[in-house]
Amino acid sequence: MFAKIEVNGEGACDLYRWLRSECPGDGETSDIAWNFEKFLVNGDGEVVVRFAPQTTPEHIVEVLPEYI
Numbered sequence: 508m509f510a511k512i513e514v515n516g517e518g519a520c521d522l523y524r525w526l527r528s529e530c531p532g533d534g535e536t537s538d539i540a541w542n543f544e545k546f547l548v549n550g551d552g553e554v555v556v557r558f559a560p561q562t563t564p565e566h567i568v569e570v571l572p573e574y575i
Contacts, residue, residue, distance in 0.1 A: 514539045529554035547574055 514523040515538040523539065526546045531537035545558040545567070555574045558567060 526554055526557075530557040532557050547571075549574065 512520040512523075514520065515527075519527075527537040527539065530546060534540070541560045543560040545560075545562060546554055547556045547558070547567070549555050
């Protein structure tokens with residue numbers, strides 16, 4: 508559970524490949540740019556939004572009702 512994994516590239520973990528494909532982000536690439544990038548998955552298993560690393564948990568709580 509606490510082992511280092513790849514989140515970008517050919518060796519990326521299947522979970523992160525799926526997250527990136529479902530919500531590729533705003534940049535030229537779907538790569539995860541830095542630690543603490545966040546994905547919100549709804550109750551149906553759909554990725555509904557991707558938050559930048561700088562996004563605070565407090566901000567997510569404020570906008571969460573938009574995605575429920």
